[in-house]
Each structure stands twice: as structure tokens, then as C-alpha cells.
Amino acid sequence: MARLKLKLQVMCGDEIALGPGKADLLEAIAAHGSIAAAGRAMSMSYRRAWLLVDAMNRCWTEPLVATSPSGAELTPLGGEVLEAYRALATAAEKSARGASWAILEAALRPEPQPAQER
Amino acid sequence: MARLKLKLQVMCGDEIALGPGKADLLEAIAAHGSIAAAGRAMSMSYRRAWLLVDAMNRCWTEPLVATSPSGAELTPLGGEVLEAYRALATAAEKSARGASWAILEAALRPEPQPAQER
Numbered sequence: 086m087a088r089l090k091l092k093l094q095v096m097c098g099d100e101i102a103l104g105p106g107k108a109d110l111l112e113a114i115a116a117h118g119s120i121a122a123a124g125r126a127m128s129m130s131y132r133r134a135w136l137l138v139d140a141m142n143r144c145w146t147e148p149l150v151a152t153s154p155s156g157a158e159l160t161p162l163g164g165e166v167l168e169a170y171r172a173l174a175t176a177a178e179k180s181a182r183g184a185s186w187a188i189l190e191a192a193l194r195p196e197p198q199p200a201q202e203r
Numbered sequence: 204m205a206r207l208k209l210k211l212q213v214m215c216g217d218e219i220a221l222g223p224g225k226a227d228l229l230e231a232i233a234a235h236g237s238i239a240a241a242g243r244a245m246s247m248s249y250r251r252a253w254l255l256v257d258a259m260n261r262c263w264t265e266p267l268v269a270t271s272p273s274g275a276e277l278t279p280l281g282g283e284v285l286e287a288y289r290a291l292a293t294a295a296e297k298s299a300r301g302a303s304w305a306i307l308e309a310a311l312r313p314e315p316q317p318a319q320e321r
Binding site: 100140166185195 | 206207208209210211212213214215216218220221257258261262263264265280283284286287288290291292294295296297298299301302303304306307310311312313314315316317318
């Protein structure tokens with residue numbers, strides 16, 4: 086089941102408003118209550134986590150993350166957008182694993198053959 | 204409609220057996236009849252196109268591309284795999300554009316707001 090990877094990106098002009106990495110960051114912020122702690126949990130610098138949050142906040146009609154001196158949390162829109170994105174990805178993956186996935190899976194090797202001398 | 208991007212990767216161990224770029228290359232080989240011409244049509248070096256074909260050919264139970272002195276063409280399996288991949292991607296995209304996409308689309312700006320001075 087792990088051999089099909091699906092990546093959904095929601096674009097805002099040329100910027101990625103939400104994709105797998107940003108969705109994981111939103112989840113980590115909700116779990117850890119701060120951008121710094123969420124970044125650490127994802128082995129990401131504070132600067133990088135902050136830049137991702139800033140990009141998200143500029144791409145949507147309202148910010149997805151609210152910061153205060155005591156930390157950070159998802160806004161109501163942040164929660165809704167994250168939930169909608171996960172639902173979208175689940176629906177897409179379920180569809181993709183329909184009929185034609187069996188054709189691909191049957192013809193796929195578990196590991197690539199080694200490159201041949203030529 | 205262009206603001207949702209979906210990328211499907213079929214994995215063979217750690218190698219990408221098929222993804223958007225490799226699928227486009229298969230199509231170009233079918234259209235142009237050679238790896239070199241397909242690479243040129245995609246602004247890709249012959250070496251890079253050849254390496255992608257080689258990776259694909261090692262990931263599946265049979266090669267997807269057959270080469271001969273007169274050029275290259277998709278094998279029957281190559282044609283089937285390409286068709287199944289496109290069907291999968293279409294199904295996944297259709298699902299993704301279902302109910303929860305409307306939530307995201309309604310909350311998305313057309314372009315990011317400029318970064319603020321802080």
C-alpha cells in the first residue's frame with residue numbers, strides 16, 4: 086500500500102498555499118502550541134518554520150496561524166483548511182487506489198533491477 | 204481550476220518508477236519515436252532522458268521502452284502502464300475536486316499578500 090505516493094499542492098499564484106509539508110507543520114503547531122516547538126518536532130529551523138507560516142498566512146483570506154507572546158495556535162480557518170486538505174488527500178488517494186492501481190501494482194517490481202553494464 | 208496540483212508517484216523501493224515527468228517522457232517517446240527526440244521536445248539532455256528510461260525499465264517486470272537502431276517505442280506494457288497512470292491521476296484529481304475543495308477555494312487568495320515589515 087505504501088508504493089503509491091500522492092502529493093497535493095494548493096497554489097496561490099506561484100506560491101504553495103498548502104502542501105504536505107505545510108499541512109504537517111499546521112498539525113505540529115496545533116499539537117505543540119508554538120512555531121518553535123513545532124519546527125523542532127519536524128527537525129526544521131525556527132526561521133524555516135516561521136517563513137512557512139508567514140507564506141500560509143499571506144495566501145488565505147485570513148491567517149491560518151495566530152501568534153501571541155505565549156505561543157501559536159491554529160485559527161478557526163486554519164483548522165478548517167487543514168481538515169479540508171486532509172479530506173481531499175484521503176479522497177484522492179482512495180480514488181487512485183481504484184481499478185487501475187491494480188494494473189500498475191501487478192507490473193511493478195518490489196525493488197529496481199540493478200543497472201546493467203552497457 | 205488550475206490552483207490544485209496533484210502529483211502521483213509510483214515507487215519501486217526508493218526509486219520513482221513513474222511520476223508526472225516520466226509519464227510525460229513516455230508520451231513524448233511514443234510521439235517522437237526516439238529517446239533523443241523526446242528529450243529535445245522536453246528540453247532535457249539525451250543523458251537525462253536515457254537515465255529516466257533506464258530507471259523505468261528496471262522498475263517494472265518488463266521494460267516500458269524498447270530501443271532499436273532506428274529509435275525507441277513504448278512496449279505493450281509501457282502503453283498499459285502509461286494509460287493506467289493517467290487514469291489514476293484523473294480519478295484522483297476528480298475526487299480531490301469534490302466537496303472539500305470548495306472550502307479551500309473559497310478561502311484562498313488569488314495571489315499572496317506581500318510580506319509585511321516586522
